[in-house]
Amino acid sequence: MNxxxxxxxxxxxxxxxxxxxxxxxxxxxxxxxxIVEHAESAADFRNALLRLRDGMRAHAWTTATFPxxxxxxxxxxxxxxxxxxxHALNDxxxxxxxxxxxxxxxxxxxxxxxxxxxxxxxxxxALAILLDYYLMHVLALLSLRVWDEGRADEQLDRLQxxxxxxxxxxxxGQLFAADAESxxxxxxxxxxxxxxxxxxxxxxxxxxxxxxxxxxxxxxAASMGSHLRFGFEAxxxxxxxxxxxxxVADYPWLCFALATLMREYARMRNAGxxxxxxxxxxxxxxxxxxxxxxxxxxxxxPASLLPSExxxxxxxxxxxxxxxxxxxxxxxFRPRDEGYSPLAFFFNFSHNVLKGTIVDALxxxxxxxxxxxxxxxxVPADDPKNDQRRALAETLMGYARAHPxxxxxxxMPVIVYDPATxxxxxxxxxxKLEG
Numbered sequence: 001m002n003x004x005x006x007x008x009x010x011x012x013x014x015x016x017x018x019x020x021x022x023x024x025x026x027x028x029x030x031x032x033x034x035i036v037e038h039a040e041s042a043a044d045f046r047n048a049l050l051r052l053r054d055g056m057r058a059h060a061w062t063t064a065t066f067p068x069x070x071x072x073x074x075x076x077x078x079x080x081x082x083x084x085x086x087h088a089l090n091d092x093x094x095x096x097x098x099x100x101x102x103x104x105x106x107x108x109x110x111x112x113x114x115x116x117x118x119x120x121x122x123x124x125x126a127l128a129i130l131l132d133y134y135l136m137h138v139l140a141l142l143s144l145r146v147w148d149e150g151r152a153d154e155q156l157d158r159l160q161x162x163x164x165x166x167x168x169x170x171x172x173g174q175l176f177a178a179d180a181e182s183x184x185x186x187x188x189x190x191x192x193x194x195x196x197x198x199x200x201x202x203x204x205x206x207x208x209x210x211x212x213x214x215x216x217x218x219x220x221a222a223s224m225g226s227h228l229r230f231g232f233e234a235x236x237x238x239x240x241x242x243x244x245x246x247x248v249a250d251y252p253w254l255c256f257a258l259a260t261l262m263r264e265y266a267r268m269r270n271a272g273x274x275x276x277x278x279x280x281x282x283x284x285x286x287x288x289x290x291x292x293x294x295x296x297x298x299x300x301x302p303a304s305l306l307p308s309e310x311x312x313x314x315x316x317x318x319x320x321x322x323x324x325x326x327x328x329x330x331x332x333f334r335p336r337d338e339g340y341s342p343l344a345f346f347f348n349f350s351h352n353v354l355k356g357t358i359v360d361a362l363x364x365x366x367x368x369x370x371x372x373x374x375x376x377x378x379v380p381a382d383d384p385k386n387d388q389r390r391a392l393a394e395t396l397m398g399y400a401r402a403h404p405x406x407x408x409x410x411x412m413p414v415i416v417y418d419p420a421t422x423x424x425x426x427x428x429x430x431x432k433l434e435g
Contacts (some may be wrong), residue, residue: 022073032131048123048127066267066388077144088141104357113362174361176354181216185372186372206256217256221288237408243291291425294432339377344418
């Protein structure tokens with residue numbers, strides 16, 4: 001077996017369906033098992049990881065029976081996505097502060113594992129998690145290309161099937177995202193120095209079906225609530241003006257998410273629907289509003305929302321019509337010292353939450369049975385997952401405290417779980433919503 005060298009392996013035709021077919025074959029068959037077994041046969045974990053890294057850098061593995069060649073797929077779609085303003089596969093170089101890292105995010109994580117566990121015997125579980133993490137990023141890249149051939153809803157459904165395969169019985173057991181719509185969030189939720197791609201992507205998202213838009217709204221409202229609350233507390237020293245000025249690309253997305261959720265809430269209420277699905281909508285509304293409620297319900301929106309004024313006004317009017325009932329429902333989601341609440345979860349980028357989850361799984365050699373979406377909800381309150389959610393959030397906070405980042409001249413953790421601060425943020429938001 002030769003990894004990291006395309007050899008004579010046929011290069012697949014590039015096109016969305018061809019790309020999906022190639023990935024489907026790999027995800028449903030024995031390809032991943034063969035790749036991991038070859039890496040595991042190395043003398044130590046370091047060399048096993050380096051074998052896997054060769055394939056991840058080349059986007060190709062050549063085996064006698066299960067070749068996998070994603071080179072042309074990744075090259076074409078990554079180039080198109082970069083032209084539109086997104087680096088779905090590569091993180092920003094925080095030290096150089098002017099370029100993206102040369103290696104992809106999965107390779108960056110693999111290099112970290114080489115440094116921290118390289119002298120150990122090969123760990124097949126960690127190798128399988130890393131391979132799945134790489135393949136998840138390929139799916140996330142594809143999620144930004146579902147509009148290319150004019151059948152975005154159909155292509156997003158196709159990606160859902162691939163995501164199910166990735167997280168199915170042939171994989172490592174590590175979960176990443178609850179749905180294909182969340183792959184769009186994962187692909188775009190790390191730092192981009194130029195934010196020109198977000199407006200174009202939002203225009204495209206608006207063309208999706210209601211069901212797809214609703215899933216995107218649920219994930220983005222919760223994620224942006226946690227992200228903006230972190231910025232308000234840590235980065236901008238509780239200065240709303242600075243929060244707004246430095247998050248110009250986020251506010252139109254949050255406005256879209258809130259308006260979509262508000263319409264769904266009104267529909268559910270009028271139809272007499274209650275239960276877990278309604279609770280998810282209410283919780284996400286509260287989370288999205290928690291960082292800057294007045295921007296969406298007040299009469300003086302920030303400049304970043306002026307192009308979205310019709311949507312913001314529609315949200316505001318519908319919210320005001322249901323204000324009393326919603327405020328009453330919001331109280332059920334006030335963070336408690338026990339249990340789990342996403343309102344107590346603060347972070348700089350969703351990407352770092354997922355990356356931290358994977359790093360912890362790799363260091364322990366055991367997958368987390370939680371998706372990124374699981375950390376963005378505490379519904380229902382008696383969900384057995386809530387203990388795991390809290391354990392993971394506090395684990396990530398522990399890493400963030402051990403490896404703080406410079407913010408406003410101070411070293412601070414970029415992931416925090418704190419119910420008391422969550423309650424304070426909710427109280428401030430509710431007061432603004434009552435006015």
